[in-house]
Amino acid sequence: MADEKRKHHFDKRDRRGKRKSEEKVDESSPVIAAFRGYQQELDERYDRYERIIKLSRDVTIESKRTIFLLHRVIGSEDREGLLQQAIDKLSEIEASKFRPIAEELKDEDIYQFIRAYTSGLQEYIEALTFYNFLKNCGLIKLEDVQKRLTFTAADDSNSDETQQKTQAPVDGHIHVVIPPIEYILGVADLTGELMRLTLNSVGKGDFETPYKVCDFMRCMHAAFVTMGSMSRDVVRKTTVLKQSLQKVENACYTLKVRGSEIPKHMLINVLTCASSGNIPGYADEESVEDDP
Amino acid sequence: MHVHNDHINKQSYYLFKLTRLMATEGVKEIFQDFQVYLEHEQKLREDIRQAVQNIEQNAREMMTLLLSVHQQDGIKQTPSICQSVSPMFHVIQEKMRSLAELVPANQYYRFNDIWRFVVQRLAFLAAFLTYLQSETLISRTTVATMIGVEVNREDGFHLDLDDYLQGLLQLASELSRLAVNAVTAGDYARPIRIARFVGDLDAGFRLLNLKNDSLRKRFDGLKYDLKKVEEIVYDLTIRGLKPNETAVQSI
Numbered sequence: 001m002a003d004e005k006r007k008h009h010f011d012k013r014d015r016r017g018k019r020k021s022e023e024k025v026d027e028s029s030p031v032i033a034a035f036r037g038y039q040q041e042l043d044e045r046y047d048r049y050e051r052i053i054k055l056s057r058d059v060t061i062e063s064k065r066t067i068f069l070l071h072r073v074i075g076s077e078d079r080e081g082l083l084q085q086a087i088d089k090l091s092e093i094e095a096s097k098f099r100p101i102a103e104e105l106k107d108e109d110i111y112q113f114i115r116a117y118t119s120g121l122q123e124y125i126e127a128l129t130f131y132n133f134l135k136n137c138g139l140i141k142l143e144d145v146q147k148r149l150t151f152t153a154a155d156d157s158n159s160d161e162t163q164q165k166t167q168a169p170v171d172g173h174i175h176v177v178i179p180p181i182e183y184i185l186g187v188a189d190l191t192g193e194l195m196r197l198t199l200n201s202v203g204k205g206d207f208e209t210p211y212k213v214c215d216f217m218r219c220m221h222a223a224f225v226t227m228g229s230m231s232r233d234v235v236r237k238t239t240v241l242k243q244s245l246q247k248v249e250n251a252c253y254t255l256k257v258r259g260s261e262i263p264k265h266m267l268i269n270v271l272t273c274a275s276s277g278n279i280p281g282y283a284d285e286e287s288v289e290d291d292p
Numbered sequence: 293m294h295v296h297n298d299h300i301n302k303q304s305y306y307l308f309k310l311t312r313l314m315a316t317e318g319v320k321e322i323f324q325d326f327q328v329y330l331e332h333e334q335k336l337r338e339d340i341r342q343a344v345q346n347i348e349q350n351a352r353e354m355m356t357l358l359l360s361v362h363q364q365d366g367i368k369q370t371p372s373i374c375q376s377v378s379p380m381f382h383v384i385q386e387k388m389r390s391l392a393e394l395v396p397a398n399q400y401y402r403f404n405d406i407w408r409f410v411v412q413r414l415a416f417l418a419a420f421l422t423y424l425q426s427e428t429l430i431s432r433t434t435v436a437t438m439i440g441v442e443v444n445r446e447d448g449f450h451l452d453l454d455d456y457l458q459g460l461l462q463l464a465s466e467l468s469r470l471a472v473n474a475v476t477a478g479d480y481a482r483p484i485r486i487a488r489f490v491g492d493l494d495a496g497f498r499l500l501n502l503k504n505d506s507l508r509k510r511f512d513g514l515k516y517d518l519k520k521v522e523e524i525v526y527d528l529t530i531r532g533l534k535p536n537e538t539a540v541q542s543i
Contacts, residue, residue: 031429035496043452046503109445111401138318142325179402180329187322219316223323227330 011272049116052104056120059097063123066090067193070130074197075204086131093124099151102174118182125178125186130193137212139220142183150175181231188224188237191217195244198251207255214252217245258291336394337403343391344407347384351413354380358420359466362473367482374425377417384414385440392441392449400449408455414439415451415459420466427485429493430455454507457497461510464490468517471524480533482542487521494518 066089072080101117125145132140150173193215201209224238358377360366366373395403418438422430435456436443442450466485474482494514502508528534 024340029492029495031492031496032499034429034431035499038453038457039499039501042500042502046501106444109398111399114401139322141318141322180326184326215316216319219319220323223319223326226534227327 015070026175027263045112048104048108048115048150052101052113052116055097055101055104059093059117059120060123062089062093062097063120063127066093066127067130070127071193071196071200073134074201074206074281078233083131083135086127087135090124090128090131094148094151098149098176099174102149102151102176105176107172112178114182117176121176121178121182122186122189125183126189126193129187129190133194133216134197139187139216142178142180145183146175146178149178181233185233185237188221188234188241191220191241191244195247198248202251202255210248210252210255212249214245217241217248221245308451337406338389340394340403342407343387344393344410346393347387347407347414348410350380350383350387351417354417355386355413358417358424361424362470364477367470367474367477367479370424374421377421381418381438381440385438388440388449395449397448400445400452403500404452411439411455412458412462413450415456416462416466419459419463423463423467423489427462427489429489435459436540457500457507458510460493461497461507461514464493464514464517468520471521475524475528480528481535483521483524483528485538486532487518487525490514490518490521 041263066086069082069086069089073079073086075080097120105113128145128148129140132138152173194217198210201207221238221241223233224241227238229233353375357373357380361370361373391407415435418435419430422434432453433443433453436451439451442448444450445475467490471483471486474480474486497511497514500511502511525534
């Protein structure tokens with residue numbers, strides 16, 4: 001494949017009429033010899049980068065699906081069943097996507113490739129923290145997420161999608177290292193899902209979740225504000241977080257004030273109208289979040 | 293349906309009270325840890341930035357000195373200029389080593405945007421110096437040795453391939469300028485040699501399958517450098533100023 005590409009490059013050059021001199025120089029010149037080495041090195045790096053990007057894209061897609069699945073948990077008859085499905089999905093992402101990424105990153109400087117998988121990783125963290133919030137009502141710790149992305153040779157036999165093509169890693173562990181900043185950004189995305197969860201749960205007659213989410217998000221917002229403006233990403237996500245928080249706060253307000261006087265099935269309408277233009281707001285938030 | 297929900301609500305009520313407290317406590321703890329991490333990172337970045345600024349100072353001095361070869365009488369004084377620049381690399385080596393000590397193992401690329409610019413500048417200086425001394429293309433290993441870093445990533449703080457290549461592209465630009473000034477200074481053989489050298493470099497670079505990044509952008513400028521040098525050779529040739537081959541070869 002790479003060879004074909006190279007050939008193609010040469011063909012282009014033929015038209016520029018440089019072919020003769022180049023072919024002459026090719027094998028004799030030490031410059032050319034050195035550059036052949038660099039060519040190989042660059043190709044290897046770029047290829048690895050591309051492979052990781054592909055895996056990361058799959059992680060994003062699957063994680064998004066998991067998040068949708070998790071939204072169905074609220075008001076469902078089969079809460080545990082759905083949660084189980086979600087965690088199974090996440091485990092599968094780990095085994096079939098993150099494991100190959102970990103293999104690509106083995107013995108590499110992860111920061112050289114971090115941009116290739118940051119979006120997938122954040123989306124996965126969003127899904128996992130969301131699952132954990134629904135299941136255990138708290139924030140999963142970075143160490144616990146890291147544990148899930150640490151693989152041993154034994155893991156291979158457990159997963160249904162055994163990665164036979166990859167050579168068994170030498171003793172010990174391989175992992176997709178999660179830089180704390182990525183974790184925090186993933187957690188920031190979680191708040192958007194929590195806001196949606198709140199509105200959904202009211203619709204389903206669950207009046208506790210809003211308060212719970214509200215507490216949780218206030219706490220998170222406070223933490224983000226304390227962090228200050230250390231990176232553009234954090235600032236951007238803090239803004240989105242605040243918008244989501246206000247929607248949840250308005251929802252709680254409406255619940256408190258009008259909760260007793262309106263039938264449940266009508267409350268959801270009041271609520272969506274009360275949180276000032278919620279429907280367009282919802283769309284706004286989505287577009288900001290997905291901004292690459 | 294209604295009854296069912298009520299049941300769930302009652303059941304989860306006590307649990308809810310408890311978890312509400314636990315959840316927020318957990319969040320606080322997590323963010324406190326992160327705050328510590330952030331402060332540490334900021335401090336480290338600041339330290340690295342200072343070390344890099346320090347090196348930049350030296351690099352600027354070397355640059356000023358080395359670029360004096362462009363001056364009217366500079367080309368004739370090339371050997372003495374090289375002699376005064378050459379030992380300045382010892383200071384660079386020392387400073388690069390102390391910079392390297394700041395960077396945690398396997399985290400070169402976490403911070404390399406801080407020193408990338410100066411390393412490219414240093415790679416250029418080393419390449420230009422070597423060219424002026426021997427009219428040869430400096431190898432990656434030699435650049436690494438001159439500025440006091442490793443060649444391979446596995447060995448620690450190293451010379452990133454991109455930075456080395458960027459240094460070479462800067463060299464090509466500088467040489468096209470030198471070709472112009474050589475003619476002005478009455479040296480008609482040098483541009484011919486520069487044209488060959490830049491031609492080789494161009495042939496080499498065209499072997500690379502570059503991505504759409506800064507290296508690619510800079511590489512796109514190489515053809516203009518080459519064109520300029522070729523034009524000089526053309527000008528010399530049609531005016532019969534081009535020296536014969538033996539005169540060109542003697543350095």
